[in-house]
Amino acid sequence: MPLSDADIEEGKSSSLHQQRHFSNVVATFRKYSSYHLAANNRRRKDLFALPQADQVLLDQLGYKKKLDEVDKAISANEQFLNQIVVDPEIFGGDEDVPEEEDEATVPDSSSHSHSHSHSSHSHSHSHSHSHPPSHSHSSRKEYKPTAFDMDKLRSTLKQLVRDWSAEGQEERETSYGPMKEALLAHFSDIPEEERRNFRVLVPGSGLGRLAYDVASLGFACQGNEFSHYMLLASFLILNKTERPNMHTIYPYVHSFSNLPDRASLLRAITIPDVEPTLPRGSVFSLVAGDFEEIYGKESDLNEPQAGLWDAIMTCFFIDTAKNIVNYLRIIHKILAPGGVWINLGPLLWHWEDNNTNDPSVELDLVEVKQLARMVGFEIENERTIDATYTTNSRGMLGYTYRTAFWTAKKII
Numbered sequence: 001m002p003l004s005d006a007d008i009e010e011g012k013s014s015s016l017h018q019q020r021h022f023s024n025v026v027a028t029f030r031k032y033s034s035y036h037l038a039a040n041n042r043r044r045k046d047l048f049a050l051p052q053a054d055q056v057l058l059d060q061l062g063y064k065k066k067l068d069e070v071d072k073a074i075s076a077n078e079q080f081l082n083q084i085v086v087d088p089e090i091f092g093g094d095e096d097v098p099e100e101e102d103e104a105t106v107p108d109s110s111s112h113s114h115s116h117s118h119s120s121h122s123h124s125h126s127h128s129h130s131h132p133p134s135h136s137h138s139s140r141k142e143y144k145p146t147a148f149d150m151d152k153l154r155s156t157l158k159q160l161v162r163d164w165s166a167e168g169q170e171e172r173e174t175s176y177g178p179m180k181e182a183l184l185a186h187f188s189d190i191p192e193e194e195r196r197n198f199r200v201l202v203p204g205s206g207l208g209r210l211a212y213d214v215a216s217l218g219f220a221c222q223g224n225e226f227s228h229y230m231l232l233a234s235f236l237i238l239n240k241t242e243r244p245n246m247h248t249i250y251p252y253v254h255s256f257s258n259l260p261d262r263a264s265l266l267r268a269i270t271i272p273d274v275e276p277t278l279p280r281g282s283v284f285s286l287v288a289g290d291f292e293e294i295y296g297k298e299s300d301l302n303e304p305q306a307g308l309w310d311a312i313m314t315c316f317f318i319d320t321a322k323n324i325v326n327y328l329r330i331i332h333k334i335l336a337p338g339g340v341w342i343n344l345g346p347l348l349w350h351w352e353d354n355n356t357n358d359p360s361v362e363l364d365l366v367e368v369k370q371l372a373r374m375v376g377f378e379i380e381n382e383r384t385i386d387a388t389y390t391t392n393s394r395g396m397l398g399y400t401y402r403t404a405f406w407t408a409k410k411i412i
Contacts, residue, residue, distance in 0.1 A: 022088070025228040028145040028153055029085040033078035035150055036254060040070050043256075062262075069266055073250035076268075077157065080247050084236045156207075156229045157251040158390035163209035164237055164272035167393065174387045175403070176210050179313050179342050180217065182381065182407050186311065186340045187219075195219045196283055198310040201334070203291045204317035208234040212276060212284065214313070220283035222305065224291055231288050238276050238286075245270035258396035267394070296330045308336035316345040316389065316403075322359050324368065328375045332410060341377065341408040344385060346401040365404055376412035381405070 044067055047055060058064075145153075162168040187198060195218035202211040205223030207230055215221040225231055241247070248268050252259075259265050278284055287294060287305050294305055301307070312331055321327040331341055347368065351360035363371065369379055385405050391398040 022228055024143050024145070024149070025232070026085045026088045027143040028149040028229075029081050029232070031145050032081050032150070032153055033074055035145060036074045036077075037071060039254075040067055040074065043067055066262055066265075069262075070253050073253040073266055073268075076248060077250055077253075080249050081153070083240070083247075084232050088232065152227075152229050154251075154254050155390070156233050157249055159207050159230070160233060160237075160249060160271050161251050161269050162390050163207040164276075165269050166273045167269050169273065170393075171388055171391070172209065174385065175315055175344055176213060178385060178405055179210070179315060179344055180213060182342045183214065183219070183311055183313065183340070184217065186342075186407070192218050196281065199307070199336075200311040200313060201295075201305075201309040202313050202315070203295075204314065204320060205286065206230050206234075208238060208286055210313065210315055211286065212238070212278075215278055215282050215284035218282075219311075222284075223286045224294060224305070225286060225288060226290050231286070234286065237272055241272060241276055244273060244275050247271050252392050252395075260394065260396055264392065264394040292326060292330060295334055296326065308339070309334050310336050310339045311342065312339070313342045314345065315343075318343060318345060318368070319347045320350045321361070322351050323361050324363055325361065325371065325375075328372055328377075332375050332377065335410045337410060339410055341410070342406075343408070344387070344403050344405045346403050348401075368404075369406070372408060376410060377408040378411045379406050379408045381407045 044064070047058060047063065047067075050058070162171050183200065187195065190198065198219055200211075200214050200219045200221045202214065202221065202223045205211045205225045206227075208223050208225075211221050211223030225234070248270050250266065250268055252265055252267065256265065312335055314331070318324065318327055335341060347363070347365060349360060349362040351358050352362050354360060369382075372379060383405050385403050387401050387403045388398060389401065
């Protein structure tokens with residue numbers, strides 16, 4: 001069927017929207033330093049506004065010196081983040097897409113975070129779909145990242161700790177460990193040299209560590225991620241990193257709350273903890289885009305995501321759904337007969353109370369599992385696993401999820 005003019009125009013509009021969003025993400029990376037140095041300078045202004053006697057006491061504590069050290073850490077983060085966006089054109093994005101209107105540096109009420117990361121005052125999930133506001137005036141202006149944009153960038157730094165540092169090993173082992181063990185158990189009768197014939201999908205793959213680990217086990221693995229923040233950062237780690245501990249970041253310098261000492265604020269984290277290379281013959285890929293759009297429709301058989309998957313591993317993912325029914329239908333549809341769905345995560349429904357008028361279906365755990373059975377799964381190996389997500393192990397505050405773990409077989 002030929003496309004109508006309306007279809008063509010809608011496609012152009014969607015493409016322009018995506019290009020503009022990508023351009024804004026790149027701008028957020030590049031303006032990280034000025035934004036956070038200004039925030040730290042606010043602390044200096046607050047200090048100088050105090051009575052002189054109070055300033056003297058705080059100076060004796062070394063407060064001004066701490067602010068100077070935070071400035072240096074922010075500058076070090078800037079050097080790392082600039083490496084991520086040194087050549088963003090590799091993603092096909094156009095940095096020169098005109099902005100429709102200048103943005104204010106305030107939280108964007110039309111955006112809804114999917115971040116599992118924890119700031120000092122909130123906790124939210126990290127597979128993010130942002131919806132930049134629309135505007136009616138057309139003029140080329142420089143994009144000013146919002147507080148919401150910068151929160152996602154700070155979350156990316158913490159995600160790097162979780163996925164690609166020795167610091168994050170314990171957190172990874174708690175979540176990824178049981179999932180990898182279940183995968184190996186399901187395919188225990190398959191010789192290791194034949195694992196590459198079995199396809200494993202990891203939706204919401206974030207910075208790619210779980211998918212990378214699965215590929216390291218010998219399986220043909222594909223990760224799927226929507227967030228440009230995650231895609232850009234994972235590209236640097238997986239394709240531009242030559243040795244372990246090549247990069248140094250300071251992920252905890254952005255908030256002074258709930259810290260036992262200065263060292264916990266200023267501590268450096270080196271990444272990655274491994275050289276991210278795979279044995280010759282390994283099959284590993286990352287596909288960018290929305291899970292439902294990519295895997296929920298009929299696709300070209302020549303596309304890498306086409307066909308059936310022998311295993312699907314969802315880690316902190318299913319609660320990113322607007323409509324959990326559709327998520328489970330897609331997982332069931334693309335899972336091969338005899339395949340396994342391995343899940344671990346909470347139910348922090350990402351679209352609950354959203355400001356974008358998007359639909360949101362929020363079920364409790366019993367309802368989710370009942371729905372999975374109705375869709376055509378047989379759930380096994382159920383248990384609860386306590387897990388953290390991008391928690392500062394040396395901080396005074398931490399959230400623990402009582403995550404639901406299961407494996408499921410496709411029975412119809």
